[in-house]
Amino acid sequence: MTLKLSILVLGSPYNSQAAYSALRYTQAAISLGHEVYRVFFYQDGVHTSTRLSAPPQDEFNIYEAWQSLQKEHSLDFVTCIAAAARRGVLNDTESKRHNLPAANLAEGFDLSGLGQLVEANSVSDRLVTFGA
Amino acid sequence: MTTLHTLNRSPADTQLFKQLLSTIRVGDTLLLLEDAVYYCIKNNLNRTIQDIEVFALKDDVHARGIPFEGSDVKLASYEEYVRLTERTDKLINWY
Numbered sequence: 432m433t434l435k436l437s438i439l440v441l442g443s444p445y446n447s448q449a450a451y452s453a454l455r456y457t458q459a460a461i462s463l464g465h466e467v468y469r470v471f472f473y474q475d476g477v478h479t480s481t482r483l484s485a486p487p488q489d490e491f492n493i494y495e496a497w498q499s500l501q502k503e504h505s506l507d508f509v510t511c512i513a514a515a516a517r518r519g520v521l522n523d524t525e526s527k528r529h530n531l532p533a534a535n536l537a538e539g540f541d542l543s544g545l546g547q548l549v550e551a552n553s554v555s556d557r558l559v560t561f562g563a
Numbered sequence: 564m565t566t567l568h569t570l571n572r573s574p575a576d577t578q579l580f581k582q583l584l585s586t587i588r589v590g591d592t593l594l595l596l597e598d599a600v601y602y603c604i605k606n607n608l609n610r611t612i613q614d615i616e617v618f619a620l621k622d623d624v625h626a627r628g629i630p631f632e633g634s635d636v637k638l639a640s641y642e643e644y645v646r647l648t649e650r651t652d653k654l655i656n657w658y
Contacts, residue, residue: 432649441658448571448597448623455622459641465649557648562571562658 436460437551438470442563443478444493450479453561454496461504469507469551472540475563477515480508482537494537501539509551512542566591567651569644571658573598574605583657589614592647594639596620603629603636620644 438457442449457467472480484494501508515536516525522542526534536542552558568587572579587593593615595602600623602608608617618639624631631638639647648654 434649436648452571452596455641456644459645463642463645465645557654559648559654560656560658562656 434460434465434556435468435554436465437468437555437558439548439558439560440470440472440476440479441474441561443475444484446475447563449476449561449563450493450497453559454493454500456559456561457506458500461500467504467506468555469509469547470501471548471551472508472510473514473545473548474511475518476561477510477518477520480510480515480537480540481520481535483533483535498537498539506539508540509543509547510536510540511548512544515542564653565651566653566655567594567647568592569594569596569654569656570599570602571597571656573601579657584611586655587612587615592616592618592651594618594620594644594647595636596623596644598627600624600627600629603631603634608634608636618643618647 438453440450440453444450457470460467479497486492520536521531521534522536523534525542568583568591570583593612600619603619603624617636619636621638621640624638
């Protein structure tokens with residue numbers, strides 16, 4: 432049976448294991464042939480979608496891992512726009528709108544609202560939550 | 564109708580575990596991940612949860628160096644976590 436899955440990430444890298452566990456689960460789901468409909472980054476989970484992080488080179492780079500997973504499978508990654516703005520995660524449009532000097536949303540991520548989470552939940556067989 | 568419950572908090576979070584216990588039903592499955600794998604240290608989990616199949620995420624058990632000797636808890640990989648999602652009807656993630 433093939434499932435349509437959506438993933439909810441609520442914890443930031445380094446503060447909780449949520450982003451790592453969600454990554455491993457998503458990779459496993461894809462490898463078993465399931466459809467990953469959307470990955471939604473919410474609350475502190477939005478920190479996973481920055482492109483301005485530089486972890487030590489001898490450590491696992493969780494940001495890069497998420498970005499390459501998105502690219503490889505053309506996944507739909509949505510970062511909550513309100514949760515992101517208050518934590519300093521912005522794309523070009525939001526950066527200009529708030530009159531701020533830089534943007535840092537990684538390629539492959541879209542800023543959008545909670546409606547995208549509600550929609551993902553209603554069309555998916557399961558919403559798998561990784562809480563902080 | 565069966566439900567897969569996952570728990571990611573250590574045994575220190577007694578309130579969350581109480582909520583889980585009040586919800587879990589015979590035939591359901593429990594998967595321990597992240598700090599919840601510390602439940603594997605003491606075998607009292609098996610006395611609290613009877614007739615429930617309990618799994619612990621293998622990588623999280625090994626990452627924490629938890630002594631894992633012949634308890635009723637089974638080790639599961641991430642792939643097995645996905646398969647547990649597949650074979651149950653509902654999913655509740657406790658965190």
